[in-house]
Amino acid sequence: MAKSRIVKIPDEPEGWIYSPEDGLPYRRYRALIRDECARRCAYCLTRESLYPAGERAFQLDHYRPKAKYPELARRYRNLRWSCSECNRLKGTHPFRYSVQRGLHRIPKAQWLPDIMSDRLRDHFVYRATSGLFEAVSARGEEAIRRLNLNAQYRVQFRLDLEAAVDLLHSKLKQVKRLVDEKKADGVVIPDEIKALRKELRKSYDRMTKDRRTHDAVLEP
Ligand SMILES: [Zn+2]
Secondary structure, three states: OOOOOOOOOOOOOOOOOOOOOOOOOHHHHHHHHHHHOOOEOOOOOOEHHHOOOHHHHEEEEEOOOOOOOHHHOOOHHHEEEEEHHHHHHHOOOOEEEEOOOEEEEOOHHHOOOOOOOOOHHHOEEEEOOOOEEEEOOHHHHHHHHHOOOOOHHHHHHHHHHHHHHHHHHHHHHHHHHHHHHHHHOOOOOOHHHHHHHHHHHHHHHHHHOOOOOOOOOOOO
């Protein structure tokens, strides 16, 4: 199976790094929550680096919605880093509207998998070749349904990115091979070639790695 370069399903829950006090204004938590979630959406796992608007395409999301749990609105550990699309689609989850029952709470066995406390791979897998998520639990199914994870616009976005990052990867390999050949011939590699290679490597890492910095600070 081809490995995805743009979506990595975490093997383990992320677990919390920081413990600021609750009840502060949201803006003070942004940098911390962003790092907790490794600069990617806690729900669709898309990295900030893959969005044209970058960080500005992301928002703080309340895992338990503040409309239903006002007491949790400013609780630090109820916050997640979310792309605006997931934030919008998640809405009042874990409450769902149906004509028969109105707004009702869904069973806990179907709550969206939580990147901070759940092993996401127990809930869904991602196939790089088709660009599709596949559920392996009822909670994974709920995530795919509620967040439109397999909607055409989402799938096409991921497939286009997979192709672009694959191309970048093959160019990097090509540059490495050329440099290695020249080195073997005793040619001194010019600094601008070294710099170019470093730049390509940096872009590739930004687009393909989920990294927490552990050094985010509470905004004053
Ligand atoms: Zn998202």
